[in-house]
Amino acid sequence: MIQFYYAYQPIIDFFLLSVGFGYSQQIALRAGVFSIATAGFAALGSYCVAILATKTGVPIFLTVILGTALAAAVGGLLALPLARLRGAFQAIATLAFVQIILSLLLYGEGFTGGALGIVGIPREVNTWILLIVVGLTMYVMWNIGRSGMGRVFNALRQEESVASSLGVNIGKYHIIAFIISGAVGGLFGGLQSLYTFQIEPHNYGFAFIVNVLTVVILGGRTTLLGPIMGALIMAILPEIARPLAEYRQAVNGVILILVITFLPNGVGDEIVFWFRRRKQARQQQHRASEKEARDAVS
Amino acid sequence: MPSLKLENVAKHFGGLKAVDKVSMEVPPGEITGLIGPNGAGKSTVVNMISGVLALTEGDITVDGVSVATDRADIVARKGVARTFQNIRLLPEATVLDNVMIGFHRREEAGVLAQMLGLPAARRDTKRFEEKAWDLLRRFRMEDFAEYEAGNLAYGHQRRVEMMRAIAAEPDIVLLDEPVAGMNDVESDELATIFRELADSGMGLLLIEHNVGFVTRLCKKVYVLDSGRMIASGDPEAVVRDPQVVAAYIGTSGH
Amino acid sequence: MLSQQILNGLVSGSVYALFSLGFTLIFGVQKLLNFAHGATFMAGAFIAYYCTISGLPFLLAIGFSMLATGLIAILIDLIAFRTLRNRGNAEFPALVSSIGVDLILVSIAQQVSKTQVLNFPFGTFPIKFYDLFGLRISLLQIVILAVVAVLVAALIFYLRKTTFGRQVRAVATNERAAALLGVNAQSVYLQTFFIAGALAGLAGVLIGLLFNSIQFLMGEPYMLRAFVVVVIGGLGSVQGAIVASLLLGVTQSLAVAYLPSGLTDAIIFGLLFLVLLVRPNGLFGDINAVAGGTRQ
Amino acid sequence: EDYKVVILQSLTGGAAFIGKNVADGAVLAAEELNEKGFFGEGNQMVFSVEDDATDRTQTLSLITRLAADEDVLMVMGPTSGSVAMAGANVANEREFPVMTTTNSMEVVENGPWSFIMTQPASITMPFIADYTAETLGLERCAIIGVKDNEAYVALQRMYESLITEAGVEIVSQDGVALADSDFSALATKIATSDQDCVFIGTPAAQGANIILQLKQAGLDPSTPILGHNAFASPTFIEKGGAAVEDVYLIGAWVPGGDDDFSSAFAESFEAKMGFPADEWNAMGYSGMQVVAHAVRDAAEAGNLTRDGVRQALGEQKDIPVVVGTHTYSYDEERVPYFGMKVLQVKDGAFTVAPE
Amino acid sequence: MTTLTISDLHVSYGGVKALRGVSMHVEQGEMVALIGSNGAGKSTLLNALSNVVKRKSGEIVFEGRETKGMSPHSVSRAGLLHVPEGRQVLGDMSVYENLQVGLIARGKRNTIYTLDHVYELFPVLEERRDQIAGTLSGGQQQMLAIGRALMGGPHLLLLDEPSLGLSPLITDQVFDALKKLNAEGLTVLLVEQNAHRALEATSRAYVLDRGQIAFEGASEELAGNQAVIDSYLGA
């Protein structure tokens, strides 16, 4: 077991980081916002931490808090202009946001190191810290799912006009979703930079966006289990196909297609739904037999 | 309990006067009818009251305060709920969850309390769940509680719309053809519920093409035709008004 | 130099248009983002390249490549989209399955090319320059502008003047209702994918020729641009995609020419952001159709 | 005895054009060395080739896993960029020697267990910078670089500071992305602006393409064009054709070879692979010579451990290689040196540039 | 001649058995009513006829041809046209375009229904020919849905609650129109909640109860049998 952990520790850590980014992405999708800003939030959090940790004496713990707060604040601000957009238009506007962040990171060489990025960030984060933070994040997501906020997000995702006819302030809840998405993205971005020693703008580019989206869609867009399953698959996928060497990519492609075709809601969501349906079926059966019993009496 | 008033309300779509200087009132504790031929402007009236459409002219007040320019969610918070003529459900959510969202206005826990799972948030959820089950039983939908709403038969979907609208105990409910697609027996069940709601002090605006149903339930009926109010008053009298018969009811005497 | 740069931008923009049209068509008919479109484009360049070096006349190579990419696109539909579509609500899952197809195609191309950058042999297309009102324009640029114009016109004609366009819109609006009215949605999908694939393939060949570079990763930057073009133009709008493509081409040219090079992306995407704020549904989208609880 | 070494390079992804070629060269070298009995009776190098996929995550997990396999003595790789940096970082953490392909000094500075295989910019760039300012006596240079790859950016920065020091004015600075191929606007801009030289710091194929588009946009054909060692690849001439005639560049590898050892390599490489070797193939081949010497030295010193290999590697001096001035050495700071040549394209081939 | 024969039809959604062995037939030129309470399976039956939902077992023969395995568009091109529940107009397209799409099902078959015919039945469609269908009033959309199906030259028209959302006057007109169309030879299968209306307009009727045929017979006879109506159309 220890041996296993020793050999596979980076995979475990990256799995945990992806889970975090996954929740940042998922909360937006859950609220019906097609945002792909997670990459930008992660970049903000990670650069904030990296710059503070390498160039100032701010305590590490505080740098993470500041990075999280910065990304959350930017998320909240971003929500304001985006309030008028929907669907793919939001996606493109958030893509523009990410691209702007990235080019500013490339451009602000003196401050951000440009393409070279920032090297020598203290490695303060390990598996246990990641585990704890992922746990806390899950706890918050779980609460959101069971509370009125979760119900509002569900309503916004499925039929906005219904939500507003029931008194839901759509703008407010979009801002909340963006702030949470920003905070979680910034938090894990900060942890990532304290984990990987070196960061560069390139880390948060198109590949990052595609990867987080894949984690959430493949795992599931609505349940707590979703990003976990998605991140798990994405973490072990390269390992499964490794013996196939250069055909690995193609095999990964085939696996993605197969999984999503047969489990279109994502692996995690389908598992949760399956349990839910089974429970419903049992309840229904129960009620039916109760009814029969009553009919027999009368 | 407040009353809903429309004063000289108009809505124009380009050159089309969909609603033309209409005044009416939905008093508390009563069921008020709104009838008229297809395209008369009834749903447009509902959309203007509920904050979906902007008014071209006129004013709408609840309890004397104008809501004419309020956003939809603000109108709802002021106690006006509605159903949609073209059913709008959360298709992937269960029937129970569809009803639960109706309580949004009554939430007491704040955003932070919800995120941290504080007792206030749990209390909300628990309270709403109990009330939702009451509603399900009242509408005889408890067997469908765990059904995905999108898979229900048409008539059952209508019931979900209504439960959701009345969940938060609004002062005014706008019902846009609530019993469309139901037979007489089913409609009568709902009529009982409507009457109970009115008796509890709610003001109901009922849009319906089943004239018998309207005359039986409503204290007062307004008739729209091509956006204009052509008659109003006592239901029995209104449906015998020759103008109404010609424009709306026809001669077969329904 | 300004007019020269505008010309450069128009040529690049017209190739973006070819690329983006297919993307927009697919989005228009089934509201799905096809991430494998970039790979189809890349495949077009690859197929034409291998045909050319194995001795096929260039025009034939182009024709063959368009046919092949059209079929590849149909295959993409069958593999990645069809099952999901039939189950309904494919919007997000289709994203992943098309990424899957993209991985497969790119991986094949990488194997075939051994990661090398390829180019059409010199002389595949005559390199000739003309002086036009002080502008330097190559024969290839002229041909590209002409070909794109003709194809775009043909596509618009096909959509407007045959029942196909109406069928596309019917399927796009409500597939089930369309089927009840006798519209064969499957055939509509196959046709749109074929057209989209063939156009992307041609765009790949033209880009490969114009910029002398064919590479397994060449689709990616074009995908990013296609997203931008398609959205700015107004989702599913053919005219919008064309106008936005040309605008993007020209903006990029001018940005490279006149702005500090490190900031071009920030400026272009900043502009994009602003455009969206002013026109939340793109240039050719309905400006009023924004939801959000406000009165309309 | 078996000496187990893993060749971990970018066989796929963005840096595959480097990593795949390095791996091919290294494999050929290892096979030849085994065949020749380089390691002595009964000993041989057992090597496997792995793919870092130009992906930091996969690299980290692979190196960690390899580090956990006690039989593996060292890794030749990973290839470059943040992948190399991340690789170096775990390697130092796990005390596992890695020889990354990159030229970034940060990898060396990261700790005693991480090495670089190619010469840092501070060694290579003076060759072409001096040539620009002194030999050619140029005064106003336009610079085109890659903006999204740190290795190329580092080279470009070094070049800029060296020529500025030498009094050359930089008239414009433009960055392209590695995935770009449309340089029409850039080409028009440079062709119509005022400079007496153009420096292009991009990969070979992309550089050839930029030069083509520059010429098509009407750049004065007599304007000298310069580049760095990335251009030292047959691809450059193949893609650029007549347009890259006369371009100056630096290279460690003279295609076809320029002494017995390198000519023999060129021949056997082409015989095996079916295409001529390029700079990166030659680098991989050379790097493996150094690795092999280090492993053998460690074995002979009776210290065939990771630490022994690491020490031996840092002490390698004057190892015969096929690149540069044909000997490869690490100095006290573990900076590699094997020299460079200024080359010029003449009649469709690389030749040593006139002094 | 028999236009439609259904034998022992079963349809399930997951575990929910919506139809449990339905058999019925519609003769050419007939207008037949299908009534039943909410959730009885009426819409499911029509959807199974147009192959929008897959049947689990049973036979459906339309004009002598088993429709199993046919895609919905082939069914409609064969002349079986279904006006679905909830109208399903093509919301982004104009009224005129909706009617033009209706033409596709006709193909090269002969039909007596033309655009003028439809405009004559529902004059408002001509008035609003350029309005976007999604902004029509509920009743106007219903007329468009029926008109559009007529453009496809139906041999058999399936109507799912055509009076839904129509004013009494228009309902009269629609039923008059249906009677007229039927008199001209159109075969109709009519699902209606408005039982009296449906029974008055048709010659034969079936009552569906929880997925099974509970009663069949002459409409007149059924209309007179209040007991049957009460027990099957109630709750």
Ligand SMILES: Nc1ncnc2c1ncn2[C@@H]1O[C@H](COP(=O)(O)OP(=O)(O)OP(=O)(O)O)[C@@H](O)[C@H]1O
């Ligand atoms: N967005 C719009 N643009 C143009 N015309 C519209 C729009 N919305 C509604 N109309 C028109 O306004 C008129 C009134 O429509 P409304 O939906 O209010 O009618 P209604 O009385 O509810 O009819 P029904 O009983 O059929 O539901 C109709 O003629 C309709 O076509």
Ligand SMILES: Nc1ncnc2c1ncn2[C@@H]1O[C@H](COP(=O)(O)OP(=O)(O)OP(=O)(O)O)[C@@H](O)[C@H]1O
């Ligand atoms: N897609 C579906 N998935 C699961 N169950 C379904 C689905 N569609 C219908 N049902 C179920 O099948 C049964 C029959 O539904 P159907 O819509 O056919 O009833 P109906 O007779 O048309 O009722 P109504 O008069 O209310 O329209 C209902 O219990 C309904 O919940």
Ligand SMILES: CC(C)C[C@H](N)C(=O)O
């Ligand atoms: C298994 C759990 C982690 C998932 C949880 N029940 C959810 O639906 O969010």
Ligand SMILES: [Mg+2]
């Ligand atoms: Mg209405």
Ligand SMILES: [Mg+2]
């Ligand atoms: Mg039904």
